[in-house]
Amino acid sequence: MREVVGFAKVCPVRIIVADCSAEYSGRLNASLPLAKRVLLIKADCSVLIFSELGSYKPLNWMAAPCSIREFEPDDADADIDTPPAQKVLRVCSDKSDDILEVTVQHVYSDSSYDLGTDPGLIKDGVEDHLQRYLAQQIERIGAGAKLVRREYPTPIGPVDIMATDAEGTHVAIEIKRHGGIDGVEQLTRYCTLLNRDPLIAPVRGIFAAQTITAQARVLAGDRGFECLILDYEDMKGSDDTRLRLF
């Protein structure tokens, strides 16, 4: 095969529609049989291979930073039985020994565009809001509760919310959008640690989430934690920050 030099320098973004097959070798090996697909080669040389269906995840890809070398077959590669591969893109990761090799058979379209730098996405997250709302509306864990602070620091990471209940007992709250076993484990680690501190012990644990899986609920019960279902819309409706504007 003859190497074609300077591939990546043509243009920032290249879109190819072609019959292709691909082999990935790295943390796993993955093989993609010949089919018509969309190849997206971005400015950082990352490569994405898409089919007609499926989510935003490509069938196969190479993440940046990586390098691309392009090969064309010489006559020696010619074979009567199989149509000649028009080109091979060998994409090598710069960080590891991952390799994605794309063999392109027939090209339906190949075009390049300069998009320029992207101003980026502005997000307005939900999990963070759950935490903020519950901190604002801390009596949802029980009348007389008081907020100590959000993101209460410990040596093993911040507790989402630290509060005290009506009796003045400390309450550590772990918040999740969707509560699974992992979240209970996390809360366990915090409570175990906090209960070693005579200034803070005893510490109650509350596992708060919009939804909690059955297994997590059982585990939480086993660990002596209370489960609290959070109704996002309800909390949003009770939000009093709007009132503060007046």
Next chain:
Amino acid sequence: MREVVGFAKVCPVRIIVADCSAEYSGRLNASLPLAKRVLLIKADCSVLIFSELGSYKPLNWMAAPCSIREFEPDDADADIDTPPAQKVLRVCSDKSDDILEVTVQHVYSDSSYDLGTDPGLIKDGVEDHLQRYLAQQIERIGAGAKLVRREYPTPIGPVDIMATDAEGTHVAIEIKRHGGIDGVEQLTRYCTLLNRDPLIAPVRGIFAAQTITAQARVLAGDRGFECLILDYEDMKGSDDTRLRLF
């Protein structure tokens, strides 16, 4: 705005390069300022918006199943100061009330392709394979070891591999490709539970992975677990399933 009918029926895959802005509203709100980007609209009407950089994840997207309606501005929308939007794509999820609205200002390219169904990806080297090989080659945990079964069921989920060692002591094995603290916690849960059963106790724990983080290693040691590094290529080389073919 005037609605353009039948958008999604044009062709399975549509690739648009255009100046566009986008607003997503759903589990969170996300806003994308005007910039030149690549839009990929797949056969299932899912929409992906890419910039020049970043990983395989689009800046913004809508997952299938969803519906697309396309609008064009009428004269009433004309504005002297701002260039007129050429079109608006309103993408609505069929399952939830998620909406992605893409405003397209200037189109550099707009083409469609019929890719056909994809034969799909063939993978090799995922956790399942590690598990299968270790079950086959169970003496990697020590001479005289015997496999009890893979996916050994417990009330809190299946143990990856249950075995016995040369002395007949039960051994619970948790397998990960990359071993972190979570995996050790998982193994801890299993062993704690299993050790309560007088018919099974005592149970040794082995944390087996291709790589194990230093912290997980310390935690595993603290819990009395043995760590075992798995060499996938070596295990694959020792695979005896090929021999069974003869």
Next chain:
DNA sequence: GACTTGAGTTGGTTA
């Protein structure tokens, strides 16, 4: 730079 945690996670398998 390694590790931890969340994600509009996505995807697959099983009960």
Next chain:
DNA sequence: TAACCAAGTCAAGTC
């Protein structure tokens, strides 16, 4: 169908 778990997860924040 729902729940659980793995992912070539990715990406952000922290240590």
